[in-house]
Amino acid sequence: MLSNFSYIRPKSLNEASKQLATDGARLFAGGTDLLGCLRDHVFEMNKMVSISSLKELKGIKKTADGGIRIGSLTTISEVSENPLVSAQYRALAQAAREVASPQLRNQGTIGGNICQKPRCWYYRGEFHCLRKGGDTCFAVSGENQYHCILEGGPCFIVHPSDTAPALVAFQASVHIAGPKGIRTVAVEKFHVLPNVDVLRETVLEPGEIVTEILLPPAQGVKSSYRKVRTRASWDFALAGLALAIKFNGDVIAGARAVLSGAAPIPWRSPEIENAIIGRRLDESIAAKAAESAMMNAGPLAQNDYKIPLFHGMIEEELLATQKAS
Numbered sequence: 578m579l580s581n582f583s584y585i586r587p588k589s590l591n592e593a594s595k596q597l598a599t600d601g602a603r604l605f606a607g608g609t610d611l612l613g614c615l616r617d618h619v620f621e622m623n624k625m626v627s628i629s630s631l632k633e634l635k636g637i638k639k640t641a642d643g644g645i646r647i648g649s650l651t652t653i654s655e656v657s658e659n660p661l662v663s664a665q666y667r668a669l670a671q672a673a674r675e676v677a678s679p680q681l682r683n684q685g686t687i688g689g690n691i692c693q694k695p696r697c698w699y700y701r702g703e704f705h706c707l708r709k710g711g712d713t714c715f716a717v718s719g720e721n722q723y724h725c726i727l728e729g730g731p732c733f734i735v736h737p738s739d740t741a742p743a744l745v746a747f748q749a750s751v752h753i754a755g756p757k758g759i760r761t762v763a764v765e766k767f768h769v770l771p772n773v774d775v776l777r778e779t780v781l782e783p784g785e786i787v788t789e790i791l792l793p794p795a796q797g798v799k800s801s802y803r804k805v806r807t808r809a810s811w812d813f814a815l816a817g818l819a820l821a822i823k824f825n826g827d828v829i830a831g832a833r834a835v836l837s838g839a840a841p842i843p844w845r846s847p848e849i850e851n852a853i854i855g856r857r858l859d860e861s862i863a864a865k866a867a868e869s870a871m872m873n874a875g876p877l878a879q880n881d882y883k884i885p886l887f888h889g890m891i892e893e894e895l896l897a898t899q900k901a902s
């Protein structure tokens with residue numbers, strides 16, 4: 578049973594931000610994650626602030642520099658189908674298509690997707706874990722087959738969003754509006770590691786709202802998002818990779834590689850990037866890149882299967898992206 582709360586639908590961003598800055602208030606975008614958290618008593622709420630009437634937060638537009646701007650209330654379905662996204666940001670369109678199920682993609686927003694709470698079953702269950710202010714990460718000695726293998730500790734969640742790794746690969750940034758004004762943060766710096774602050778997943782402060790996501794131009798960049806999961810649909814990544822690669826002829830001039838299903842935040846892999854930049858991709862380079870990506874992996878008792886899974890997937894995806902149009 579949900580506890581009582583008030584429901585507010587502000588008419589302006591300013592008002593929404595003011596309402597959200599009060600204790601116990603939560604932002605409602607599409608509600609697909611928020612309502613689950615409330616039903617599971619992950620946290621309590623006394624005021625739901627719906628931003629659904631803020632039309633300025635919806636839609637996808639070209640920007641003057643040749644990039645695009647995606648309003649945070651744009652649904653994941655719209656992102657997956659938009660021609661501006663597919664034309665320059667193939668990895669983002671692919672990642673959006675990999676999210677959850679058609680129903681959830683129609684209701685869930687891109688802003689909510691990058692701000693969603695982690696899926697750890699201890700955090701979502703009746704456990705007073707570290708992330709809920711307790712003193713134990715139950716995954717360490719518990720069921721940890723879906724937890725992280727990189728940058729874990731003191732909590733071992735994996736970051737759940739499929740779109741965030743693609744956004745990091747394209748060097749996207751978010752505009753954030755809040756009580757102190759507007760600020761811009763690179764998506765790469767938006768998520769917070771547990772060893773920095775175990776009680777939060779993002780840099781958002783009380784009252785702050787992600788208003789839009791900005792992607793710089795990416796002409797000539799070959800990109801892809803690959804996700805491996807247990808079920809063919811409606812499942813989070815066991816292992817994933819977003820790639821954005823610039824070729825000069827058949828030599829790699831620049832690359833960004835970001836892992837999902839690996840770490841508590843979308844995990845940029847300089848090891849992959851360094852192994853491929855300045856080279857022609859072949860099987861041996863792809864294998865070396867995959868191996869170096871997992872060099873620092875520290876699996877828990879039940880998730881070391883992720884290491885060979887990442888090896889194979891990274892190798893395959895590097896070679897496939899080279900051939901992609």
Ligand SMILES: Cc1cc2nc3c(=O)[nH]c(=O)nc-3n(C[C@H](O)[C@H](O)[C@H](O)COP(=O)(O)OP(=O)(O)OC[C@H]3O[C@@H](n4cnc5c(N)ncnc54)[C@H](O)[C@@H]3O)c2cc1C
Pocket residue numbers: 603604605606607608609610611612613649650653675676677678681684685686687688689690691692693694737738739740781785786787788811812813814
């Ligand atoms: C069964 C199931 C399977 C799923 N599978 C996947 C999957 O495979 N891949 C994947 O990526 N996701 C998956 N998801 C997560 C889903 O994509 C998210 O629930 C959805 O994207 C959240 O969007 P929303 O608009 O519904 O957010 P909401 O539920 O409204 O909000 C989610 C959180 O973000 C905050 N928030 C929302 N918008 C903003 C904003 N603009 N500014 C600041 N804070 C904000 C809210 O306060 C809340 O804490 C799954 C969810 C479910 C229920």
